[in-house]
Amino acid sequence: MSNVKISTNTDIGIDDSINLSNEVCPMTFVLTKTKLDALEPGQHLEVILPAGEPMRNVPIQVKEEGHKILKVEKMGNFFRLIIEKS
């Protein structure tokens, strides 16, 4: 696990983005997954998630499907994740 890339710099390139601020489970993960499926390995997806239940589940599910979470940013009641497709 120690070789996971974690960047603290703000200019990680983004290949696609999805705003899930109005979605609930299971669509938060389904839509994230649909977007990730369309990307090439190594490309980055930006996801905006509401705090609470989606933020609790989506990172776990993304990790369990083998992708990497490169960055987490809190923006008020929302979180911005940058996920690298595996």
Next chain:
Amino acid sequence: MSKIKTRREMKITVDHNLEEDVKKKIVVDAKIDGKVGKIDFNELKSGGFIKQRQKDLFTARMRCPGGRIPIKKLKKIAEVAEKYGGEYVHLSFRQSLEIPYVNYKSFNKMIEELKEVDQNIASCGPRVRVPTACSGCEYNPNGLTDTQKMAQTVNEKFFGYRCNHKFKISFSGCPIDCARTNEMDLGFQGAVFPEWNEDPCTGCTICSSACLEGAIIPHPQTGKPIFNLSKCLFCSDCIRACPTGAWQPGKIGHIVRVGGRHGRHPLNGSVIAKFITDEEVPKVIEVVLEWYKKNGEGKGRVRIGEILMEAGKLESLIKELEKAIGGKIIKSAKPPHAVHINQYD
């Protein structure tokens, strides 16, 4: 046609929990397929055939540890049910598949046919029942322990062991506790102790979002976790969520609850030990069953939880268990307590 007497004709309440001497009275003469012999209604019940309201008809309870039925067995059960049973099967509350409307004259043939796929009949009565379990860690993302494996092991080792009363064991893979370990005579629930390493931690705060219990608060400056052990349920969500592996599993094992029950007067079981390994589970069951037998002597039909509510009894069980599992015992355990569901005013 058989000359066997119906329950009403015999004027005897068929109760599998009756004491041995009373039990003998329920043996009746019977003529099945031209052969004259004896049928003990209670033996039938202990063998998992349960008398129905209807004359001569029984419900056959399949033995399905952990509620798992391989397709091969399921097909055979369906075949047998169609042949000897009624229009449907019934899923019991403890994960057994039951075939209603079976005529007692078909028992032998039915048992034989089920044996072809190693499908056994379950039990009822004052004994260790078939263990129940959730789907466990094999494919359920929340599962922390292999509850299915444990259910099979316990089924092989302890099924049918004679007790004062029924004795139910279940396995839950995580603190969500779908298998209701607190309502079992003995319940095992999966738990993982989370260990945090500072080096890989980036202060991303995902763990604090993942933790439902408020056991992880992010440090206001660094975002790194401040862990409050007293709130932790050992569910492992922080470990699963952590993107960098800063949270890692430490001890993995079972939380043990004893003395629960449901029914008219439910009891909430005592949390008596934590982080018991898979290998220690049979030892714990053995000690608890021996203790139950010894402390239930002469008390008749009494559940272990009721005994544990008597003064000094929980301490006595703790002492016995401590010999087997040492420091994993929770010495401050509270006795089982009543959950009142039948109070109407």
